[in-house]
Amino acid sequence: MSLSMDSLARIALDLQWGISNQDRFQQLINSLRQLLLCDALALLRYEGQLFRPLAIDGLTPDVLGRRFRLGEHPRLEAIARAGDVVRFPADSQLPDPYDNLILPSREQLKVHACIGLPLFANQTLIGALTIDGYDPAQFDHFNDEELRLIGALASAALSNALLVERLEQQTVAPIANPLANKPGADEIVGLSSGMLQLKKEIGVVAGSDLNVLIMGETGVGKELVAKAIHLASPRADHPLVYLNCAALPESVAESELFGHVKGAFTGAIHHRAGKFEMADQGTLFLDEIGELSLTLQAKLLRVLQYGDLQRIGDDRSLKVNVRILAATNRDLKGAVLAGQFRADLYHRLSVFPITVPALRERQEDIALLSGFFCERCRSQLGLGSLALSKAALALLQRYPWPGNVRELEHAIHRAAVLARAEQGLGEVLLKPAYFSLEASVQADSQNPLTPAKAATAALAVGLRDATDEFQGQLIRQALESFGGNWSATARHLQIDSGNLHRLAKRLGVK
Ligand SMILES: Nc1ncnc2c1ncn2[C@@H]1O[C@H](COP(=O)(O)OP(=O)(O)OP(=O)(O)O)[C@@H](O)[C@H]1O
Ligand SMILES: [Mg+2]
Structure with missing residues (x-):
């Protein structure tokens, strides 16, 4: 036995003290990572044919927003069906849901150690714990009995949290509809x-x-x-x-x-x-x-x-x-x-x-939402994996998102389509170049068309042309930041959308 009962007991006791569920899950993950000395670890909740990460460590932050459909991720499906500890062979050909999502490097994970523990409450699958390591032999010294203990610990923490959640829901909404928790399409993603x-x-x-x-x-x-x-x-x-x-x-x-x-x-x-x-x-x-x-x-x-x-x-x-x-x-x-x-x-x-708060007021949700949309695009576009480079995520986190979540969704979709054209269908990495945001961030901050500049322009070309130029530029800028959505642009510019179309036509923007 390489895990001491002592350390397991301490983890179990510490879990009593967590304040919110989120903290409790994160604490569990942190303690287990130290105990198992693994490179990546995730606690996932199972709901209606998909796995939802509740806490992660060693994975890129956007993973927390990804929703993994069982049918599209054979490793997770194997874990869900197993009923017991799953050890994937180091050379397993099954695609990994975390391909290119494990920190810090992209290439090292081709051959690695990977363990999945299904979590049960009363014989029902409620979640899973995934454990990954760069060294293929990394977990060989843990026996199944030890891993089952870890699974039991995580199951208890998760089922307690779910129970409390259900009790809380009953007090606020007496007729809680099961559809309210329906995962997938209409989920409101955000932990800010x-x-x-x-x-x-x-x-x-x-x-x-x-x-x-x-x-x-x-x-x-x-x-x-x-x-x-x-x-x-x-x-x-x-x-x-x-x-x-x-x-x-x-x-x-x-x-x-x-x-x-x-x-x-x-x-x-x-x-x-x-x-x-x-x-x-x-x-x-x-x-x-x-x-x-x-x-x-x-x-x-x-x-x-x-x-x-x-x-x-x-x-x-x-x-x-x-x-x-x-x-x-x-x-x-x-x-x-x-x-x-x-x-x-x-x-x-x-x-x-x-x-509903604007996206720029909840910057910590940007990584989450990006992961959510990446995984959705990956599935829609039929890609093997779709990851965000560190620089790309930093760019998304810096941008002010005047068109909010819709604009982020469109930006990721557009970037994924561009990246696919260049990189093919296998492993796709979104780099800053695929986003046209930097240009507009810079255009806004470094080269704003100030009234003074507009006035100088007017002296040179005459008022009418200068006004046209100014309006055209404004419309183009707004249109771009709203992902080409004309009605959103019209609202933003506070102009009737019919008038906007006519104006854009006259100015040659359309
Ligand atoms: N928290 C969120 N989690 C996941 N998706 C989101 C979230 N917020 C918005 N979206 C997605 O962003 C898009 C825009 O959302 P929605 O249509 O609800 O915005 P809206 O506030 O009604 O905008 P408008 O005022 O322009 O009508 C939708 O595709 C929606 O699914
Ligand atoms: Mg709306």
Whole structure:
């Protein structure tokens, strides 16, 4: 036996003292790394066909945001199926989920020692511990019995944490829906204090029936928050109906919201239910609520006040039971003061306001989100591995992300496509050159088009041309930072999107 009972017991005792689960997991990983003298170690949680890293050591920081699908990672699948300690032969041909993700070097890991311990609670798989070492014979002196003890220790820590989590959820959301924890597509990734606070607020408000106003800049994840609230609410088994108020021409808006009866107006050839009716018993998500016209605001308010509505062309009123979630990237309070948004509607909608923090205010989430999107791109593009170079991650962490998470997602996708074209489908490494961010960071900081410079330019070429030049440059810059998204650019520049398109055409930007 090379592990002393003493050291194991001490680790077990120390785990009692961890404050948060996150700290506790990290402490477990740190102690085990010292004990096993391995080069990389990860504690993974198993949920619905994927493994989610809870704590890591010796791996690049973005690994914490990666979600490993079982079907795409044969080593993890082998661990999940094994029921006992798995020792991969040093020359195993199975691709490693951590290919190129182990610190510090890329090349050393081709042949290495790798052990997987499945973690169980009451015979159910709840997670795994992966142990990697550069030296192929590194773990030969540990016998299976010792490794099982380590597995038991980790299982106990993980199952305790899961139990506590479940108890906490029960106190805030009495009807916790299993879908609320559905991994994958709609997960809100983030461990910064701002995001932990946000997740707590989501948990608290989901169980209530209050209307929620979700605020935050473009691309911060407001829509994800709306979905999360609905899925964790008692209404989760009923529909979540989506309506984008910005894409709602005045002429059809009323019918979209409230429906119409046959013959109510030219073209009304059938009865048609509005979004309110479709959302009955469920949730109606009014996206970009700040764009709703004053007329429609008045009509919406009436439904919120009395809970009944009339289809266009129908005298009868319908009772509906709908919870409203609204989102905006505008300063709605400011709009109220400016007379563009009804104060009474604002107060009804903002019973429980939630603000999603901008990405630059939670810099520690950038590595996590980058890993999340890298693993997703890897899978979508069919790559063997997709890693971020250290310099690339540093660049992503330095950039201010005016388009927030959406911009990061697009930047990684674009970089991965560029890298694939150069490096092929095997092992792909994202280097700073694949991101066009540095240029814009530099352009912003070193060469801003100041009013003084613009004025000098105007003297040289005339006011009209100088103004055109300035506008064109501004639009190009904004467009680039929003990943080519025209509507986000229009919002950012505070200009109607139709006007933006016309202007861009005239200036030759399009
Ligand atoms: N915390 C997060 N974890 C994972 N993905 C995220 C997160 N936040 C945002 N995303 C992703 O970023 C993209 C933009 O998010 P979303 O559409 O929710 O933003 P938004 O706040 O509604 O923006 P807009 O105001 O422009 O409509 C989506 O693809 C979403 O899945
Ligand atoms: Mg949105």
